Amino acid sequence: MANAQMKPVAALLLFLNxxxxxIVLGIGAWAVNRAIDYGFIIGPGLKLPAHFSPIYFPMGNAATGFFVTFAMLAGVVGLASAIAGINHIRSWNASSLPSAASIAGVAWTFTVLAMGFACKEIELEIRNARLMYKEAGDRLLPVVVLLA
Known part of the structure; x- marks a missing residue:
């Protein structure tokens, strides 16, 4: 494998990643829990509200549901890529690199998609204060993943 002196740097970036x-997954889980607890309540006649959306969030704006959904997907795939990265750092040979790189590419793609929804949510301007931290994290994650 390439330079073994880069192993500690890769491990540090993997830990940050x-x-x-x-953190993104934790805040996303909080948002989904809040949406389930305070979302639409279906009445006794089981009639859905007029503008029912399965990705409705009581906080934020119209882009919040998509943002949180794709941020949680990015978080799960990102954690999987960190596990593949740990395996690659442990073995540190050329045969473990393709699996770690491919899952990292998928995680980066989901993260960029979530970042796009975060930008759309910011553009719409009505959002929860806690979600602003998640948006900031999603804007920083593609850079960290790209470096790792």
């Missing part, structure tokens, strides 16, 4: 994805 893991922490960032865990």
């Amino acid at each position: 893991f922490c960032m994805y865990a």
Whole structure:
């Protein structure tokens, strides 16, 4: 494999990557829990509200549901990429690199998609204060993943 002196740097970036994805996943889980607890309540006649959306969030705006959904997908795939990265750092040979790189590419793609929805949510301007931290994290994650 390439330079073994880069192993500690890769491990540090992998640890940062893991922490960032865990934070995004935690805040996303909070948002989904809040949406389930305070979302639409179907009446006794089981009639849906006029503008029912399965991705409705009581906080934020119209882009919040998509943003949180794709951010959680990015968080789960990102944690999987961190596990593949740990396996690659442990073995540190050319045969473990393709699996780690491919899952990292998928995680980066989901993260960029979530970042696009975060930009749309910011453009619409009505959002929860806690979600602003998640948006900031999703804007920083593609850079961290690209470096790792």
